[in-house]
Amino acid sequence: MSARETLQDAPRHAGAAADAAGDGRGAPAALRRVPRFPHAWCLWVPLSQLAVLAVWLAWGWRAGLPALLASHALCVVPVFLPRARLYAPVLSRLPARGRQVWLTIDDGPSDDTGPILDLLDRHGAKATFFLVGERAAARPALVAEIVRRGHGVGNHSQTHPQAWFWALGPRRMRAEVAQAQAVLGALAGRPPHWFRSVVGMTNPFVAAPLRAAGLTRVAWSARGFDAVREDPGAMVAAIERDLAPGAIVLLHEGARHGRSVEMIAALLARLDALGYTAVLPETLDVERTVPAAP
Numbered sequence: 001m002s003a004r005e006t007l008q009d010a011p012r013h014a015g016a017a018a019d020a021a022g023d024g025r026g027a028p029a030a031l032r033r034v035p036r037f038p039h040a041w042c043l044w045v046p047l048s049q050l051a052v053l054a055v056w057l058a059w060g061w062r063a064g065l066p067a068l069l070a071s072h073a074l075c076v077v078p079v080f081l082p083r084a085r086l087y088a089p090v091l092s093r094l095p096a097r098g099r100q101v102w103l104t105i106d107d108g109p110s111d112d113t114g115p116i117l118d119l120l121d122r123h124g125a126k127a128t129f130f131l132v133g134e135r136a137a138a139r140p141a142l143v144a145e146i147v148r149r150g151h152g153v154g155n156h157s158q159t160h161p162q163a164w165f166w167a168l169g170p171r172r173m174r175a176e177v178a179q180a181q182a183v184l185g186a187l188a189g190r191p192p193h194w195f196r197s198v199v200g201m202t203n204p205f206v207a208a209p210l211r212a213a214g215l216t217r218v219a220w221s222a223r224g225f226d227a228v229r230e231d232p233g234a235m236v237a238a239i240e241r242d243l244a245p246g247a248i249v250l251l252h253e254g255a256r257h258g259r260s261v262e263m264i265a266a267l268l269a270r271l272d273a274l275g276y277t278a279v280l281p282e283t284l285d286v287e288r289t290v291p292a293a294p
């Protein structure tokens with residue numbers, strides 16, 4: 001089964017042109033998760049604290065204190081859970097029927113981008129590169145090459161503030177998303193429609209800039225910790241445990257250990273052996289497999 005046989009042209013949708021991917025196709029409506037109520041938390045956070053107060057007044061501190069701590073944990077923990085939907089909706093897997101996966105490669109462009117593009121070509125595989133705006137601006141030719149070879153470009157923030165992304169306030173968060181969107185849109189020829197949070201974290205201020213830019217947040221369903229692990233075999237084995245039709249695979253380029261290309265080569269070889277093809281969501285015929293999102 002070749003990649004070409006499993007690919008199907010995605011239907012065009014009204015309004016899709018404005019947020020089409022670098023490959024010229026729009027995001028299938030069924031996969032779009034653009035936040036609709038980015039400020040909903042402004043309502044439920046005070047309401048939850050009123051509920052805690054009511055519990056405290058009714059049953060005293062023995063019930064009120066645990067309720068207070070639980071309500072705070074429920075607000076904080078989802079920030080660090082990439083698939084949590086509390087602060088922004090998220091796409092965590094594709095509704096694929098066959099052995100198709102979506103490779104998502106974060107943190108570029110880098111010295112690895114060219115060799116990775118060659119590898120993908122050799123395997124007939126497609127991937128979405130979640131690029132960092134300032135890195136893309138420094139290496140515009142690599143962005144153009146990603147697009148020329150038919151891959152996708154996603155937004156992975158302007159400066160990749162790894163340590164503090166979870167704690168960014170509304171102004172800085174808006175700048176991180178909007179600046180990268182402008183830079184990548186100009187370099188790729190079209191603004192991205194996918195967004196990957198830095199280190200997968202999503203606080204209350206992520207949803208508003210995503211809505212403004214028409215971006216859908218993308219998490220993952222399979223990862224091998226390739227940015228920190230140095231053994232390609234162990235990394236591939238970890239990903240293989242979570243492989244399934246429609247899996248979204250998290251990968252990185254330019255990792256400090258210098259083995260990102262080797263890691264992706266090992267994964268592509270294993271995907272071939274298992275009969276999986278790496279496709280872009282824009283080419284999945286998802287409209288016929290799941291109902292359109294409301």
Ligand SMILES: [Zn+2]
Pocket residue numbers: 106107156160198199
């Ligand atoms: Zn990253």
